[in-house]
Amino acid sequence: MNIGQASKASGVSAKMIRYYEQTGLIPKADRKDSGYRDYSPSDVHMLRFIRRARDLGFSVAEINELLSLWRDKSRQSADVKRIAQAHIAQLQERIESLEQMTATLGTLVDCCAGDDRPDCPILADLEEPSGEQDVPSPATVGTGRLRHRP
Amino acid sequence: MNIGQASKASGVSAKMIRYYEQTGLIPKADRKDSGYRDYSPSDVHMLRFIRRARDLGFSVAEINELLSLWRDKSRQSADVKRIAQAHIAQLQERIESLEQMTATLGTLVDCCAGDDRPDCPILADLEEPSGEQDVPSPATVGTGRLRHRP
């Protein structure tokens, strides 16, 4: 199976398949005489696993953990559960900070006349935050990102 | 005022101040004879504006829009309101997809014995998604990111 077919079958772009190989997330693919990479159905299986985990917001580093547990037949489901739970906690942190942002912005928008007068409470707040206490813990907001899927 | 003092006063790192200048988000700073950048209190004011907007999850591109409205004395608050509302909609989209992820993961974790047996429903689902319908609209998930704040 060529990379293009593996890509279609797994939903992972050919570019990303090569990238995952290059960074060691997946083992180096077999090569045909032509030099083309050759994928087996079980490779596609693994790629779909990765794709699915990405859709669930796991980082590649986390997927690495999951993959090694997946490959390890004596894996303990407790380990997987632990990783999943930690990931849920991360997601919830992100949700909370996003909700805080929308709440703040929503308040500002509600206060905004939205007409053609130049007095805008949104800009005013950006200049001089009203509550002084800005978004609760900006330090914990970042680090996690959502994936780029244009 | 040196860049370090402007940084402390605004909460924007010196690195980022230079980056914002370089990319044209803020105008080129005045220079002292020594070559050091020289910042006025109103520059610091602008930097705090930027900082606050980043905390609210605006992208630099969006901040560019906000800044030009801010600088434009005849700005219409309707324009600012429009930008803020669009941003809220974006944030809500992200929240929804994150909530979908946690819901799916939560279900899996609940089904997981969490003991030392190798049968793990989480891994099983990653292999063969149960609902087949994976996360609702993964295509709309990405593109927006949270900022990197280690």
Next chain:
DNA sequence: CTAACCTTTCCCATCGTTGGAAGGTCAAGG
């Protein structure tokens, strides 16, 4: 044989941010 398509590797860009190296400036103290 040729056209159309696939694959290969390689480099570049994105976005926001941090890190470091190599070198210039400034202020205080010996």
Next chain:
DNA sequence: CCTTGACCTTCCAACGATGGGAAAGGTTAG
């Protein structure tokens, strides 16, 4: 005066995950 340390300058690189594209070669149907 000179040294020390804190600061500043520019430039270059990296992160993570992904896409874009070029140049070169393989494969396949007509």
